[in-house]
Amino acid sequence: MLLLALRPSQRPTPEHEALVRALIEPLTVAVENDHRLRELVMLREAAEAENRTLRSKLGRDDLAGSIVGAETGLREVMEQIELVSTADAPVLILGETGSGKEVVARAIHTRSRRASGPFLRVNCGAIPAELVDSELFGHEKGSFTGAVGERKGWFERADGGTLFLDECGELPPAAQVRLLRILQDGWFERVGGEKPRRADVRIVAATHRDLHAMVHDGRFRQDLWYRLAVFPVYLPPLRERLADVPALAAHFAGRAARRLGMPHLSPTAEEVALLLQYPWPGNVRELAAVIERAAILGNGSGLDVARALGVPPAARPLPPSPSPATAAPATSASAPLATLDEAAARHIEQALARAGGRIEGPQGAAAILGLNPHTLRSRMRKLGVDWGRFRVPRGDGA
Template identity: 50%
Template sequence: MAYVLIIEDENVIRQSLRRLLEKRQHVVAEADSVESAVREQDLTGFDLIIADLRLPGADGTAILERAPDVPTIIMTSYASVRSAVEAMKLGALDYIAKPFDNDELLLTVERALKEKRLERQNAALKADLDRDYPVSGIVGTCKAMRDVFDRITRVAPTTTTVLVLGESGTGKELVARALHEKSERSDGPMITVNCAAIPDSLIEAELFGHEKGAFTGAVGARQGLVESADGGTLFLDEIGELPLAAQARLLRVLQEGEIRRVGSSRPRHVDVRLVAATHRDLSRLVSAGDFREDLYFRINVMEIRLPPLRERGEDLPDLARHLLERARKRLKSPPMRFSNETMEGIRRYGWPGNVRELENAIERAVILSDSTVITPDILGLRPDDAPQPDTASPGLSLEDYFRQFVLANQDHCTETELARRLGISRKALWEKRQRLGIPRRPRMEESQEG
């Protein structure tokens, strides 16, 4: 049901429209001119206005100035492209010509009301987020997170390049989205690229595009992801994995605002704001010759460092409850809560996979729980789970923390349990063991895992 105002000077048409809309359960008010509508009605109380273009006194488009926030459909028997364009320029939501088809009119009305509903829902959701969480739904009140929020607020309105640092699972993409949404580019695109997920042989073509015939399989020209971000924000996640050749091309984008598609000699101008993220120590990569020093200085203009979850002790209860509420709504489960023992376990556990691991564990618990109370065993926590927040050395890299966690737990955990607690697959655990030189100790249970 919606509240609709019809402004039409011909009584027959006005009554016909009224009957048509009332059959759809809408509440209808009438006026025969803009002047009488303004005089007799509270225009802000309507969900939709349908006004004839030619009326006694002021034209129907005059209502647009009197009720700028109410969607308005203009109708006229003087159908022409010119009058339609002029009405739309003045702010009309849509336009319909008389004599109109009833079904066509109803479709136009329903489309207008749907857009209005979506607009209100989006405004309400945004208001809730802005009220509850200072930055795009990121939960946190500890000092480290308040510093993150402060930096986001300060740098978002600028065009400054931002480098987001933090372990895997700490929410680096959420920070990038907050920077985009609070910038003057928020109406433009935000293109997200995981540099680690694209093979080295394809990454230049993916980022910068290619011309037809540039390489085997290039059957046509293709726009790259950098070009797709023109006028908006380009988020390069795991930028430390970018090959040196692609780094050189990216440097030119930052220095000259230009790209050159693979196989093309003609540069193209682009206007993008770069946000980069990594869990790796870029200064070490520079020293090892794996990352360009000039690119490092270009992207490290403003740094935002996200703390690991083990350093956000006072945030854990609120964050866990927020994630539980979100998961159970998404899964359409009844209201649920953590037991006191579970909340204590959440506080004590080190969460090497950070927020992503906590979120995955909570979602799994919501699915598996037969009760409205989530217990430690359902969440997958045990009394001897390690590491403790206060036993982890501050400033550890992700690799060092991984090494410490595996060595501390592999004597009493199977590979499956280790992988689950780390928030990764067994294959990823094996690959990381190989890369870091951490031998796997044989266990009787593991031989039975299959």
């Protein structure tokens, strides 16, 4: 309906009628476009809701059984998960990229009283700085160019459930201030809005960055650090829990076989040995990619782990000989097998020898092993490795 307002002293004229007729068509088009935009927004939100539901269901199904490594390398992490799941405190998961931080976050959610609510993941590093507030807290219609309708933010969508803030160290300072407020009292405002809103959300944050150093440098708010790190959980990298590699490899091989429509696949002892020798800078994510690549390269007949890792033929372990005379020493019970700690200590010593005892720097043992120097020193202390035995006397080094 189009209304034309005139002053009390005015009466409609043919000019007014011509003006109304001229405006009817463009206004009709504008109204139709507005309706279409609203429908598109509603359809998009419905699709997002369905996608979240499916992803949440897939996450619950994947976690229906025990987490791979729960009884070995992740035993301490699982104990912490069981402790904090029943509480509603914020959790900060610290670990390298690809180490499985989202798996831990989902495990906390599915074991909590919020398990029936939504579990939403936000990659804070993937959101443009100018859109962070809108994505997290929503916006009102007309609050900025392109805001053709109101939109709920991640906090409103996660109401009653868990919001996983992945790579929280990437949040810009302005968003850190608003995040601190909602952590303090649960209230927030949409961009362009004046009405305070409340969301009952449990925060699980994660980062691969050193937030302590970022706080010291002023790149991350100290008060926000205290709010997020109520219960920190350190997730060790895969190279520090090599005992999990065989089980993880078997798990990913089975998953790859199902995805690729292949018969059951399982790594052999020789292939597991190759996997244990690799440093895994990309952690569990890289292992999953390697196993799937090995399944594709195997072309349905098995896994080709050596090619997937890029191991040259000369460096591959030889298969056991079928001859009883040569097979006996390899399977002899009298031959002691090194423990994982002993094997790791020897591996570190080899790197130190190659680096001349140097730990840091581009040619240091830490770079050779793909480790952080602090992590390497901690590991050396735990294993009793004396780097001084390998040090070449030539000025500074470690």
